[in-house]
Amino acid sequence: MVGTALGLSLVLLFLSVPVFLVFGLGSGLVAIFGLNLPWSTLIQVSFGAVTKHVLLAIPLFIFAGLIMLRAGVARRLVALAMAMVGHWPGGLGVAMVLTMGFFAAFCGSILAAITAVGSIMLPEMKKSGYPPAFSVVLAASAGLLEALIPPSNAAIIFSSLTNVPVSQTFSAGILPGLVLMVLLIVVVMIRGRAFSRNERAGWGARLVAVRRAVPSLLTPVIILGGIYAGLLTPSESAAVAVVWAAFVGFFIHRELTFEGVWSALKATAVTTTVIFSIIAMATFLAVVLTYTQAPQHLTAYLLQYGIGPITFLIMVGVICLVLGTFIEIVPVFYLTVPIFMGIALTMDVSMLHLYVVFTAFAGIGLLTPPVCVGIYTAASVANISADKAFPQVPLFVGVGVIYGVLMIFTPWLAEWLPSALH
Known part of the structure; x- marks a missing residue:
């Protein structure tokens, strides 16, 4: 039954059927006609999945980020990063990576x-002689920082699937996110030796950039501080982030307008609809897995052949890498986590370690054709054809694979900070 569901889903996927329908039709038909389950069971499970309290944080964090965007935060963060590292080799690229890391925090x-970030940095990099293809793929690669550095939608979704506290999943992504940032910066500095550099900013200019960026830099302190101080749940922290973002936009930066708020609301509604439609339909596959006990059978099979934790994680990485080439990271989570979660627990693999490995390899899908939504987005911002950026993809995919392998063999990067905060 599971094979039929997956086979039908893959056929629909290659026919370019929207991902939420791939889950709904493939697994729904098997559940109804193969397992003789009533529609009411699927609807109840689906409704329960999308009404989990922890998922309320997703639209709120998205809304807070979009308000901050319309409040001029990205421009101030870029100015801060440029003042600090613009004179380094590949300084513009380094500044873009750092700004992505800052922006990821809210x-x-x-x-x-x-x-x-790309709308500000990519034109500047082009003026300074950076190859547009390199800049586009770098922007798409740095986008993976959003999936690791909290608050992260990937972390919230993983927690909803595994019942791991969101606070722990958030903190598990911080050190791996910083490691990825360092790897990207090293690549940019090596490649950037041939590009022009900015003049070193004076301390006065740096202090001005810091002062202008302070309200933005306080946002992650407010978000994560409330959670780890035990004062706020993730959903409450997200609501506070929205209020703080509006305050910054209206009263500190004074660049946010009611039209901008309405635009952010509409964009949040669109993004949230896409995510939650996938969540609702992906639960159909979870029903099929539950009734067929496929995860238990797969666990027994792997244990029978003596598969160890490292081999298992390598297998997970390869599967996520392949799936991420064809579908985005959210459906990859819903397709794979329910299957491999039980195996990981049986093999004493930490859920937090599993989360980082999942995210590392599935996130490479931002770069790999044919889906590569990260490259298409960055290319549209840079106003170039996406296929012109593809020659630079192998370099950054190689960096991503190296990073993923590093995550497999260094579980402490995911586990140390949650343990220390706990």
Whole structure:
């Protein structure tokens, strides 16, 4: 039954059927006609999945990030990064990576971050002689920081699937996110030696950039501080982030307008609809897995052949890498986590370690054709054809694979900070 559901889903996927319908039709038909389950069971499970309290944080974090974007935050963060590292080799590229990291700390949307930062940095990099293809793929690669550095939609979804506290999943992504940032910066500095550099900013200019960016830099402190101080749940922290973003936009930066708020609301509604439609339909596959006990059978099979934790994680990485080439990271989570979660528990693999490995390899899908939504988004911002950026993809995919392998063999990067905060 599971094979039939997956086979039908793959056929629909290759026919370019929207992902939520792939889940709904493939698994729904098997559940109804193969397992003789009533529609009411599927609807109840689906409704329960989308009404989990923890998922309320997703639209709120997205909304907070979009408000901050319209409040001029991205421009101030870029100015801060440029003042600090613009004179380094590849300084513009380094500044873009750092700005993506900063922006990740209060924005829940990868594509919004690529658009916000890329619209400022990509034209500047082109003027300074950076190859547009290199800049586009770098922007798409840096977008993965959004999936690791909290608040992260990927972390919230993983927690909803595994019942791991969101606070732990958030903190598990911080050190791996910083490691990825360092790897990207090293690549940019090596490649950037041939590009022009900015003049070193004076300390006065740096202090001005810091002062202008302070309200933005306080946002992650407010978001994460409330959670780890035990004062706020993730959903409450997201609501506070929205209020703080509106306050910054209206009263500090004074660049946010009611039209901008309405635009952010509409964009949030669109993004949230896409995510929650996938969540609702993906639960149909979870029903099929539950009734057929496929995860238990797969666990027994792997244990029978002596598969160890490292081999298992390598297998997970390869599967996520392949799936991420064809579908986005959210459906990859719903397709794979319910299957491999039980295996990981049986093999004493930490859920937090599993989360980082999942995210590392599935996130490479931002770069790999044919889906590569990160490259398409960055290319549209840079006003170039996406296929012109593809020659630079192998370099950054190689960096991503190296990073993923590093995550497999260094579980402490995912586990140390949650343990220390706990």
